[in-house]
Amino acid sequence: MLKIGVVGCGGISGAHVPSWEKMEDVDLVAVCDIRPEKAERYPGHKCYTDFDKMLEENDFDIIDICLPTFLHCEFAVKAMNRGINVLSEKPISLKESDVDLLYSTAEKNKVKFMVAQVLRFWNEYEVLKQIYDSKKYGKLLSGSMWRLGGYPSGGWNNWYYDKKLSGSIPFDLHIHDLDFMLYAFGEPKNVSLNRKELPDQDYLSAVYNYDDFFITAEASWFKAGYPFYMGFRFQFEEAVLAFERDGLTIYDCNGNKIKPCESGTENESDFELPSSDAYANEIRYFADCVNENKPVEKVTAESLLAVLKILTGFNE
Numbered sequence: 001m002l003k004i005g006v007v008g009c010g011g012i013s014g015a016h017v018p019s020w021e022k023m024e025d026v027d028l029v030a031v032c033d034i035r036p037e038k039a040e041r042y043p044g045h046k047c048y049t050d051f052d053k054m055l056e057e058n059d060f061d062i063i064d065i066c067l068p069t070f071l072h073c074e075f076a077v078k079a080m081n082r083g084i085n086v087l088s089e090k091p092i093s094l095k096e097s098d099v100d101l102l103y104s105t106a107e108k109n110k111v112k113f114m115v116a117q118v119l120r121f122w123n124e125y126e127v128l129k130q131i132y133d134s135k136k137y138g139k140l141l142s143g144s145m146w147r148l149g150g151y152p153s154g155g156w157n158n159w160y161y162d163k164k165l166s167g168s169i170p171f172d173l174h175i176h177d178l179d180f181m182l183y184a185f186g187e188p189k190n191v192s193l194n195r196k197e198l199p200d201q202d203y204l205s206a207v208y209n210y211d212d213f214f215i216t217a218e219a220s221w222f223k224a225g226y227p228f229y230m231g232f233r234f235q236f237e238e239a240v241l242a243f244e245r246d247g248l249t250i251y252d253c254n255g256n257k258i259k260p261c262e263s264g265t266e267n268e269s270d271f272e273l274p275s276s277d278a279y280a281n282e283i284r285y286f287a288d289c290v291n292e293n294k295p296v297e298k299v300t301a302e303s304l305l306a307v308l309k310i311l312t313g314f315n316e
């Protein structure tokens, strides 16, 4: 039974902690947050306000880091130096040099390290990758991805508002779509950026050019209660693949409307993958890598570095 500790019990822990709790082959031993009331939201586990104390008093196989971005690297290194495998929320860091530090620390201590780039575990996005790889609907012509919403409220100590701590929308939000692009389509030839950045709102629209197609991606923290909306639309020679408010749909050139992530629909697809909880999937994947001593192949240092290189240019 793998023994797990979670550090950082704010917003995103609400996706991680229940996933660990539902897994039958793991024991979520302890949770830690400097604000005790945050850790105490998860009864049935030991609660700590001090990460060092949590590490001293327990044996862990995996530490799951759900802390604000600027603390990921320091806490991951500390846990790995104690021989503990680490899963960390994205972004890995705002600094490219931390990628090397983290992977060399993992290697030195013979432990596994993974950044939770959740779109790689999101079935609607996986179907898009499979359709692209298979060429079932011909070549890809263009794509559009979006991740839009209001300024994040509720982050601890307003850390999201400090660009030096959060990296603002390039590192916090747009990173998801960019990471998926590199995973699915490889590195783009070039990128052009338009951005409107004010102290209390931020919007970007970027165009990534590949040899035969281009992808436009938007991200926002608007100064408005705009409801969070993520999705994509990809134009292939023989179909449009759209992940919109009504789920994923393939509109093919014969007039068929196919729902590959819903069971029991009329039109069958070669790419059926039921909608599922991507956070649970990524956590399951990392636990399996640790349990079976398999390499973490789904998220690599090279792709993390390539993403950080592009995003660093966005904030210069």
Ligand SMILES: NC(=O)c1ccc[n+]([C@@H]2O[C@H](COP(=O)([O-])OP(=O)(O)OC[C@H]3O[C@@H](n4cnc5c(N)ncnc54)[C@H](O)[C@@H]3O)[C@@H](O)[C@H]2O)c1
Residues within 6 Å of the ligand: 007, 008, 009, 010, 011, 012, 013, 032, 033, 034, 035, 038, 049, 051, 066, 067, 068, 069, 071, 089, 090, 091, 116, 118, 154, 155, 156, 157, 172
């Ligand atoms: N994958 C996703 O879809 C997704 C979504 C949201 C956030 N995130 C990422 O998750 C991370 C956390 O974001 P969040 O929205 O949960 O932030 P948050 O501010 O809501 O939560 C962070 C928690 O860490 C605690 N904390 C701060 N310093 C600490 C310390 N030294 N020791 C222990 N606890 C400490 C805070 O009290 C807070 O409760 C960020 O890196 C963010 O980019 C990912």
